[in-house]
Amino acid sequence: xxxxxxxxxxxxxxxxLNSVHKHCVRHLHNNFKQKHPREVLKQLMWNAARSTTVPWxxxxxxxxxxxxxxxxxxxxxxxxxxxxRALFKEETKCDILLNNLCESFNSSILLARDxxxxxxLERIRMDMxxxxxxxxxxxxxxxxxxDPRIKKMLDKVGQRATQYISHRGGxxxxxxxxxxxxxxxHAVDLGLHTCTCKRSNGHQPHPRNQDLSRTRxxxxxxxxxxxxxxxxxxxxxxxxxxxxxxx
Numbered sequence: 001x002x003x004x005x006x007x008x009x010x011x012x013x014x015x016x017l018n019s020v021h022k023h024c025v026r027h028l029h030n031n032f033k034q035k036h037p038r039e040v041l042k043q044l045m046w047n048a049a050r051s052t053t054v055p056w057x058x059x060x061x062x063x064x065x066x067x068x069x070x071x072x073x074x075x076x077x078x079x080x081x082x083x084x085r086a087l088f089k090e091e092t093k094c095d096i097l098l099n100n101l102c103e104s105f106n107s108s109i110l111l112a113r114d115x116x117x118x119x120x121l122e123r124i125r126m127d128m129x130x131x132x133x134x135x136x137x138x139x140x141x142x143x144x145x146x147d148p149r150i151k152k153m154l155d156k157v158g159q160r161a162t163q164y165i166s167h168r169g170g171x172x173x174x175x176x177x178x179x180x181x182x183x184x185x186h187a188v189d190l191g192l193h194t195c196t197c198k199r200s201n202g203h204q205p206h207p208r209n210q211d212l213s214r215t216r217x218x219x220x221x222x223x224x225x226x227x228x229x230x231x232x233x234x235x236x237x238x239x240x241x242x243x244x245x246x247x
Contacts, residue, residue, distance in 0.1 A: 020092045023082045024099040025049045036071045049084050049097055052198040057086035090198075 012021050029045055041064060048060040057080065065072040081087035085095050112123035144151045167175045172191035178184050186196045 020089055020094075021082060022088075022096075023078075025083050025097040027099070028078070028083055032071075032074060035074065036068060038068070040067055041071050048080075048086075051084060051086045053196075054086050057084055085198075095199075 009021070012019060025046065029042060032045060033042065044060050044064040044067065048057050048064070051057040051060060061072055061075075079087075081089075083097070085097070088095055108127060109120075109124055112120045112127075115123065139147075142148065146154070164176050164178045166188075167177070169175050169187070172189055174188045174190070176186045176188050176195075184197070188195045
């Protein structure tokens, strides 16, 4: 994940032949808005970046073209596989669009970067150890089994799940149809933990069938199922919200 520095682009091609290279969308937009500053273009660019399927990506780019032809032309030399989730490789298991994580880490090691290699690594190790210990203490204050921010996200997704109707197509396969203004249809495989919306594909671990079956008993309450799912890293992030609805 870079800010599209030319030097890093060249170095990555030589030193990391098989690495996946992405560009920070925020920095990409900072360059984009210098020639195309309208707010509506900003929203359409971010919508295209957040799209998880090619049809939705093309839809937002077509909308941008209707607003301003030259705005779309600006992306001609920018491979969408570097900045849009619709073209990200699933095997990388990473869908971040910003380099906040990189910048945060860089700022945390400012005092160590100019030290000899062993001193630098020891300083980073100490900082990470203290950070993890402090986070562990903070977790003891949680009222739920997951982080409060994650709990809010799960509650929000659970509310949206009422806008979807499911039809069983197999033991673990369902066809899910949404209704309303933004309704869509997806195929969900609870066995592989995948959905054609692609929001969770490649970014969540594939659960074993026996683990998955333990997250679905009707006798368990939703909070109990979330607790069991969190222990096995099965909490989904599916755009169609069906996986959460099944909890």
